Amino acid sequence: MCGVALACVSACNEANNLLPDTVLSGGLHQMPDDLNANTKNIIKLYKDGGFVGPSEEQFATYYNDLEQFEQYQGRMREAHSFVKRQCMHCIDPACVAACPFSALTKDHETGVVAWNAYQCIGCRYCEVACPFEVPKFEWQYFNPRIVKCQFCDHRLGEGQEPACTSVCPTGAVVYGKRDALLEEAKERIAASPGTYFEDRVYGESDGGGTQVMYLSHVPFTKIGLPDLGKVSLAWYGTWVHSIIYKWLLIPAALYACMVFIIRKRWHHHEEEARHEAKKTGLPQQI
Ligand code: SF4
Ligand code: SF4
Known part of the structure; x- marks a missing residue:
């Protein structure tokens, strides 16, 4: 449905006071090729192999002569797809789990994963943890921020929807409650099976x-959406932490006790040697 008007990209920049990224287009047009510190929302073009062809049975029925086969191959070569990319506002976000200073938080009421400048130290763990490669770092500034879609939370607070969904002329992007969106998506699938x-x-x-x-x-991996399975990366992170704490904390505590006892004994031995040296007048020996 996306007509690549890029209205959502411009609206996002305007609503979030981001400068248009004109570097790659030589200043003629806003043309970033991926999310970056000036681009929280982007329409990406995927070429080559984006087209999902007919099944083997359909292929045998419709493309049983050379001419049709060549047409089909041409469509495969020319195939391209557009996809809107931004923060996915994960239900159990890996970025939130990875942030050591709680600068990223998940609001379970609105669904927004928000970044807080006052708690961020710029370690970039969130960048590494995000499976969708969303958070970007402002390398160009002395006091850099983490940049990612905040779901236009300033607009949500005023009862408005995010800038990108409010301007899409074709309805390719729809805003609403998650349950309602899921229901609508499933209705669309049911209405056009196989599409x-x-x-x-x-x-x-x-x-x-x-x-x-x-x-x-087209296959989700063809448009840059990773195959992640059903379990969140944050869950794996928490699991690893629990293993570390459970199985490494006990040996660490034993080691600390051992060091404490050795140091105490050593100190006692030193005291005795000093006392002996004072009594005999001979140099202190340990
Ligand atoms: S930054 Fe990445 S991990 Fe965090 S909510 Fe967005 S998509 Fe999910
Ligand atoms: S860069 Fe900031 S938001 Fe990201 S993990 Fe580090 S402290 Fe948290």
Whole structure:
């Protein structure tokens, strides 16, 4: 449905006071090729192999002569797809789990994963942890920030929807409650079986579930959405931490006790040697 008007990209920049990124286009047009410190929302073009062709049976029925086969191959070569990329506002966000200073928080009421400048030390753990490669660091500034979509939380607070969804002229991007969106997506799938990849909604349970979800007529991995399984990366992180604390804390505590006892004995031995030296007048020996 996306007509690549890029209205959502411009609206995002305007609503979030971001300078248009004109570097790659030589200053003629806003043309970043990925999310960056000036771009929280982007429409990406994926070329080559984006087109999902007919099944083997359909292929045998419709493309049983050379001319049709060549046409089909041409469509495969020319295939391209557009996808909107921004923070997915994960239900169990890896960035929040990775942040050592709670600068990233998940609001379970609104679904927004928000960043707080006053608590961020710029360690960039969130950048590494995010499976969607969303958070970006302002390398160009002396006092850099982490930049990512905040779901226009300043607009939500005023009862408005995010800037990107408010301007989309084709309805390719829709805003609403997660349950209602899931229901609508499933109705669309039911109304056109076989149109959408695997007849399923990306984000319903991928990576533990996301607030931003996709229907796609091409494989999700072809449009840059990773195959994450159903368990969130944050869950794995918590599990690893619990193992570390459970199994490494006990040996660490024993080691600390041992060091304490040795140091105490050593100190006692020193005291005795000093006392002996004072009594005999001979140099202190330990
Ligand atoms: S997409 Fe990345 S930055 Fe956004 S909430 Fe999920 S883990 Fe965090
Ligand atoms: S860069 Fe900031 S927000 Fe990201 S993990 Fe470090 S402290 Fe948290």
